[in-house]
Amino acid sequence: MTVAVDEQYMQAYMKGYMEGIKAERGEAEKPYLDVEAVRARYGGISKSKAYEIMQGVRHVCGGGKLGHDGRILRSEIEYWESIVDKRYIARL
Numbered sequence: 001m002t003v004a005v006d007e008q009y010m011q012a013y014m015k016g017y018m019e020g021i022k023a024e025r026g027e028a029e030k031p032y033l034d035v036e037a038v039r040a041r042y043g044g045i046s047k048s049k050a051y052e053i054m055q056g057v058r059h060v061c062g063g064g065k066l067g068h069d070g071r072i073l074r075s076e077i078e079y080w081e082s083i084v085d086k087r088y089i090a091r092l
Contacts, residue, residue: 032071041077056080 033041038050045053055079058064061068064072 020054029074032066034071036059038072038077
């Protein structure tokens, strides 16, 4: 019993420790995504496609909480990704 507790404690401790190091170095994830972050998230898509994705996310999330055309919240895009069909369907 104590081995499992010690293991869980060490995992949580190391996760927090690594997040602290990232935050200290400035590597922590921003709570929002801009156009370049959306492009990087989806493998270097075009800017126009990134703007279309951001517009779709804002449409689904009631306009977006930031009220900014160039930024969306990370939680909004994660919600949007959870409800859309991710399969690519070729159109003729």
